[in-house]
Amino acid sequence: MTILYELIGDQPLAVWIALGVIGFLLTWKGANVVESTTSKISDHFGVSQAVQGGLIVAAATSFPELAIIVISVLVLGEFGVGAGALIGTAVFNILVIPAAVAITSGDTATTQGIVYRDAIFYTVAVLALFGVIALGVLGTDGRELARISPQMGVGLLVLYGVYVILLVGGKSGASDRKRAESTNVPKQLGLFAGGLAVVLVGVESMIGMTLQVADALGAPPFLISVTVLSVMSSFPDLLVGVKMGQAGDKRAAVANVFGTNTFNLVAALPIGVILAGGVSIGFLTSVPLLLFLFYTTLVVVVLSATDFEISTEEGYVFLAMYAVFLGWMTTEALGVTAFLTDSTLRTIVG
Numbered sequence: 001m002t003i004l005y006e007l008i009g010d011q012p013l014a015v016w017i018a019l020g021v022i023g024f025l026l027t028w029k030g031a032n033v034v035e036s037t038t039s040k041i042s043d044h045f046g047v048s049q050a051v052q053g054g055l056i057v058a059a060a061t062s063f064p065e066l067a068i069i070v071i072s073v074l075v076l077g078e079f080g081v082g083a084g085a086l087i088g089t090a091v092f093n094i095l096v097i098p099a100a101v102a103i104t105s106g107d108t109a110t111t112q113g114i115v116y117r118d119a120i121f122y123t124v125a126v127l128a129l130f131g132v133i134a135l136g137v138l139g140t141d142g143r144e145l146a147r148i149s150p151q152m153g154v155g156l157l158v159l160y161g162v163y164v165i166l167l168v169g170g171k172s173g174a175s176d177r178k179r180a181e182s183t184n185v186p187k188q189l190g191l192f193a194g195g196l197a198v199v200l201v202g203v204e205s206m207i208g209m210t211l212q213v214a215d216a217l218g219a220p221p222f223l224i225s226v227t228v229l230s231v232m233s234s235f236p237d238l239l240v241g242v243k244m245g246q247a248g249d250k251r252a253a254v255a256n257v258f259g260t261n262t263f264n265l266v267a268a269l270p271i272g273v274i275l276a277g278g279v280s281i282g283f284l285t286s287v288p289l290l291l292f293l294f295y296t297t298l299v300v301v302v303l304s305a306t307d308f309e310i311s312t313e314e315g316y317v318f319l320a321m322y323a324v325f326l327g328w329m330t331t332e333a334l335g336v337t338a339f340l341t342d343s344t345l346r347t348i349v350g
Helices: 003-007 014-043 049-061 063-074 078-104 113-139 150-170 185-218 223-247 250-276 283-308 312-334
Strands: 145-148 279-282
Touching: 014 063, 014 185, 014 223, 049 223, 049 250, 049 283, 063 078, 063 185, 063 223, 063 250, 063 279, 063 283, 078 150, 078 185, 078 250, 078 279, 078 283, 078 312, 113 145, 113 150, 113 250, 113 279, 113 283, 145 250, 145 283, 150 250, 185 223, 223 250, 223 312, 279 283, 283 312
Parallel strands: none
Antiparallel strands: 145 279
């Protein structure tokens, strides 16, 4: 059980939903502070927009997902909640955020760097995670379970290190931005730490709500996590992307999407694996989800590479694809479809 459950005990579902909403608001506020302080500190040191959007802000806005995976492993001993949130977040980010930027700010231009570096590397990250899960089957007695060892998690972290090197090396330092000398760095660092603490409290409340909703519906926590929890944790990313787009930083907003998803899949998720000392995950569950994520990513990459632009019309296509995903997850929860079987859903364990 969560720390919050230990403090307040058993409560009606309505109370847990209210606490989840409060947690969402706290996470939203904390993530805004984290994003704002990292941006100001980056501006102070003259960090380029490419590195700021694709690496620093991406990692900062991904802290809710990192907090979810850490809390689910260390507090709950339940890897499925964190894994579900990360996969759901990946689908949400890659479809909804570029769509929102294009719809609210008009046609969004991309660049060769965003498409051929960030987007392609993210595709490699998805395939690497798929490969790790497939290799994990070799460490089990059957094909339904995949065992992901801490060493495999380290391998994914090394892949993220390669991405960091490519990003920083390709567009380094202060090449396109001047230092903002007026920034009070110690103050911003203090606000940054406070924002992280607020996010942790908010995430704890949202996870508590997720578990209680899953229990009330008799559904695996993974399914509630991949939908409800992922949307709640990704909402700050959505607001950051829309704000960047309206401020004229549309390219940075798109780079942030690929950077955030890369961080989640090959940094945050393997951190959870390492902290848990290895995890077992349902292979038959992960395959359909990762295939959906992979082909969704291909669609986004291809459309982004077409005239290096994401049009408003393409944004609506992305939203329709996400609606299909939510519909699929709903039918799975209701038992109408069984691509993600109940037995494999319940084998996502630590």
